[in-house]
Amino acid sequence: MAKIMKSDASVRSASPVINAGVGIVSYGYFVPRLRIKVSDIAATWGKDASVGESLGVKEKAVGAWDEDSCTFAVEASRMALKATAGANGGSGINPQEIGAIYVGSESKPYAVKPSAAIVAEAIQATPSLTAADLEFACKAGTAGMQMAMGLVSSGMINYGLAIGSDTAQAQPGDALEYTAGSGAAAFIIGKKNVIATIDDTYSFTTDTPDFWRRQHAEFPQHAGRFTGEPAYFKHVQGATQGILEKTGTTTKDYDYVVFHQPNGKFPLRVAKSLGFGDEAVKQGLITPFIGNTYSAASMIGLVSVLDVAKPGDKILLCSYGSGSGSDAFVLTVQDEITKPNRRPSVKLLDYIAKNKKYVDYAGYAKHRKKIKHIE
Amino acid sequence: MTEGIARIWRNQRDRYNLIGTHCEECKNDFFPQRKICPVCRRKGKLKEKQMPTTGKIYSFTLVTGGPVGFDYETPYYLAIVELDNKVKILTQIVDSDDDKVKIGQPVKAMFRRIQTHGEEGLIAYGYKFKVV
Amino acid sequence: MKGRDVYVIGAGMSSFGEHWDSSLRELIVDAAIKAIADSKIEGKQLQAVYGGCMASGLFAGQEHVGALIADYLGLNPLPSTRLEAACASGSVAMRNGIMAIASGFYDVVAVGGVEKMTDVSTEMASTTLGGAGDEEWELFNGATFPALYALMARRHMLEYGTTEEQMAMVAVKNHANAAKNRYAQFQKEITIDTVMKSQYVASPLKLFDCSPLTDGAAAVILASGDVAKKICEKPIKLIASSQASDSLALANRASFSSLRATQIAAKEAFTQAGIKSKDVDVAELHDCFTIAELMAMEDLGFCEKGKSGKMVEAGQTKIGSDIPINTSGGLKGCGHPVGATGVKQIVEIAWQLRGEATGRQVKNAEIGLTHNVGGSGATAVVHLLKKDF
Known part of the structure; x- marks a missing residue:
């Protein structure tokens, strides 16, 4: 285990504590219906079926041929909007009040053309808003949350919508293929009607070449085991340690902790290294069932936690994006969450369990257009 | 491919959000949008209206031979859905078990890709429905 | 039926099928020549041509089929018009021929219908025929x-x-x-x-x-009662x-x-x-x-x-x-x-x-x-x- 990097406490304590009542107004998620078993992928490439066990991932969600990170983002956003139905005395939130939409993704359907604008049109938030797509590997979604928090806190907008969405891409036969899943999570950030306040946030960023995709490359490349200690662990530990120090809290203050989850094992390992018990991690550990949803991975873990959270619960969220950086957040669940129609009608874990259809590797290859097809 | 872009764009809003028209005179809803009420004609008073996003399957078929752009996607379900306001629309049915795709089954709208202009051209999004 | 009596005085068609060796124009000429011969009229007695064709533009890259028909039948400068109502194009051409005679505007006209469908792929044919429905809300989906x-x-x-x-x-x-x-x-x-x-x-x-994808053409000669009764042994009345x-x-x-x-x-x-x-x-x-x-x-x-x-x-x-x-x-x-x-x-x-x-x-x-x-x-x-x- 790498030594936890000591951050500069004097700089951190000088940075302002965000406590202006900003928080999560509502949330939504989307997971595509198709699944492929990790053992089927392993069998295709002549690998041992136990690979899934060692990664802590049984199966992964696969987008169908007519799905992409943009369709996921729209579905998750619509769910988030619907989950505001019980807010404002039952009138909900008018999408026209959303002043900013940020979509974080590394599998944008267009390299140039904003998914955020498509989402804005599809939830009828246009035209009075700002929108942009963000990229920071698997943490672009939480970067969007921070940006929305900033705009809301400053009073520039009433509500912001931050989405993490990916149809995670992996080269056929590459180790990434076992875990690269698909899904999205969307959070409406605001000051009024919050179901959980975001009490503070802290980010930890360095230039670390553990994973990348060049401009015209179809699939990402990664640095194998280098993605572990100097990359994932260093940054997640750095950001988590940082926010604990910044907020003057300890691991014991948290009911739930959600880490970025590239596989089913890393979040448990990093939690242990930081002093969190497995129990705090479990509710937010979704990768074992749907794979690593990249930009959505830590956010969808938070979704699962909010599905069961009670007023007063404290949650620590920490994303990780290769390249590398981590955004940590401290949240406190509010009474608003117990009001009727303030959460999605179906819990994420129930949805995942009930809404699935298995495809074999051929079906997966067809849906993800990995078969050369001349039109 | 850049031809036909405006053709996709001008229907985008209606396709994304099922925007049709309502006639305040005869109280009928129409989808897609109409500029003249087919019932009241010049006496009609039309205004935009979002259609309900839920309904029931009125008829369906499993298409195994698709037109250009859909040949890779076969087989796919095509259905007429009767929305909750009785307006019927033609749509694909996705994400549904074969034994659930039948007349009378409740469905809800989804946001999906409909067509893509090759690997480098525009992606046209719109509605498809799934059995709930 | 209103107006003057209208008769079919000649009828002919090409064989229907996959005609790899025949183009759009060859098909309609084949049918029209047979209909004219069957009617026993002279080509110069014809006063107008009505042709039904649904999608020659997408099937064969050819529009302006009215002019094509008149030209290749050697009927210039007769007025020659194409009519389109998807798969009912032929019948709509027929109606226009009937109305022209019933109204007294013409006495003898030729009505034809043609489609050359097998020069494109099945998918393209499917897309082309899809245009007979609602392109924006049916074919699109x-x-x-x-x-x-x-x-x-x-x-x-x-x-x-x-x-x-x-x-x-x-x-x-x-x-x-x-x-x-x-x-x-x-x-x-x-x-x-x-x-x-x-x-x-x-x-x-x-x-x-x-029904299959087919290449083929058909034609009839229509005439007013006066003309029909004069030259036709077996007139068929509309x-x-x-x-x-x-x-x-x-x-x-x-x-x-x-x-x-x-x-x-x-x-x-x-x-x-x-x-x-x-x-x-x-x-x-x-x-x-x-x-x-x-x-x-x-x-x-x-x-x-x-x-x-x-x-x-x-x-x-x-x-x-x-x-x-x-x-x-x-x-x-x-x-x-x-x-x-x-x-x-x-x-x-x-x-x-x-x-x-x-x-x-x-x-x-x-x-x-x-x-x-x-x-x-x-x-x-x-x-x-x-x-x-």
Whole structure:
């Protein structure tokens, strides 16, 4: 285990504590219906079926041929909007009040053309808003949350919508293929009607070449085991340690902790290294069932936690994006969450369990257009 | 491919959000949008209206031979859905078990890709429905 | 029918099928020459040309078919006009020829229909034909024509208990008739098994429920009563010509198990002619899919609503029954070059009423009916013809 990097406490304590009542107004998620078993992928490439066990991932969600990170983002956003139905005395939130939409993704359907604008049109938030797509590997979604928090806190907008969405891409036969899943999570950030306040946030960023995709490359490349200690662990530990120090809290203050989850094992390992018990991690550990949803991975873990959270619960969220950086957040669940129609009608874990259809590797290859097809 | 872009764009809003028209005179809803009420004609008073996003399957078929752009996607379900306001629309049915795709089954709208202009051209999004 | 009397005085068609060696222009010239020769008129007596063609632009890259026809028939400078109403293009051309003579504007005109469909891939043909529906709200969403008719078939089955076997029987009958028509695309009889075991194209419709892609052309010469009586030995009188429209998209129709445009056009036609459906001796119906023939039987009044399946099952539409339907083989057996079909139906009825339908002749046929549909039912045209010699 790498030594936890000591951050500069004097700089951190000088940075302002965000406590202006900003928080999560509502949330939504989307997971595509198709699944492929990790053992089927392993069998295709002549690998041992136990690979899934060692990664802590049984199966992964696969987008169908007519799905992409943009369709996921729209579905998750619509769910988030619907989950505001019980807010404002039952009138909900008018999408026209959303002043900013940020979509974080590394599998944008267009390299140039904003998914955020498509989402804005599809939830009828246009035209009075700002929108942009963000990229920071698997943490672009939480970067969007921070940006929305900033705009809301400053009073520039009433509500912001931050989405993490990916149809995670992996080269056929590459180790990434076992875990690269698909899904999205969307959070409406605001000051009024919050179901959980975001009490503070802290980010930890360095230039670390553990994973990348060049401009015209179809699939990402990664640095194998280098993605572990100097990359994932260093940054997640750095950001988590940082926010604990910044907020003057300890691991014991948290009911739930959600880490970025590239596989089913890393979040448990990093939690242990930081002093969190497995129990705090479990509710937010979704990768074992749907794979690593990249930009959505830590956010969808938070979704699962909010599905069961009670007023007063404290949650620590920490994303990780290769390249590398981590955004940590401290949240406190509010009474608003117990009001009727303030959460999605179906819990994420129930949805995942009930809404699935298995495809074999051929079906997966067809849906993800990995078969050369001349039109 | 850049031809036909405006053709996709001008229907985008209606396709994304099922925007049709309502006639305040005869109280009928129409989808897609109409500029003249087919019932009241010049006496009609039309205004935009979002259609309900839920309904029931009125008829369906499993298409195994698709037109250009859909040949890779076969087989796919095509259905007429009767929305909750009785307006019927033609749509694909996705994400549904074969034994659930039948007349009378409740469905809800989804946001999906409909067509893509090759690997480098525009992606046209719109509605498809799934059995709930 | 209003206006002056109008007669069919000549009829001809190309053989229907996959004509790899014939182009659009060769097909229509073939049919037109036969019709002109059959009429015994001189080409120079013709005063105008009306040509039905649905999609030569997408099928063959050729528009301006009116001019093409006149040019290649050596009929310049006659006015020559193309008409389009999807698969009802031929019938709409027919109506325009009829109206031109009935109104007194012309005395002798040629009416043709043509389509060259096999120069494109099946997918492209499917897309092209899809334009007969609503491009923006049907074709855009992946609707094919088999799919649209499958959606109707599913409703007909639900509402009236019609079965896939009954639909198959339509195909079997029409193939049997086609086998006796040397112009037909299919020259082989088939069994119910052939249809039932063929693969689904759009469930519940199978490959053998569908009319094929066809190259072909048909033509007739129309003349006023004065001219017809003077030069024609076996004039066939048009006693009704009606056309009705309905919503372009299937979804916007009140019923899926009948075509309202057909019902309205039928009512109008029978009123024009002053006859009833039971007076019809032979009929060419628009069977682009087997379910379409069943619905048309009901909508035209040949049976009660919902009883067409039973009627076909009882063999009551075969040659020799009270109302033989699609003696040519129909669109299913004879082939369906979309723009030509409406005119071909007139050719078949003219031959039947003249007693020249060798091998498939309906005995003592006096009155014939043609029914042609555009798209999924947005256009329907009905013609009634009567032997007048």
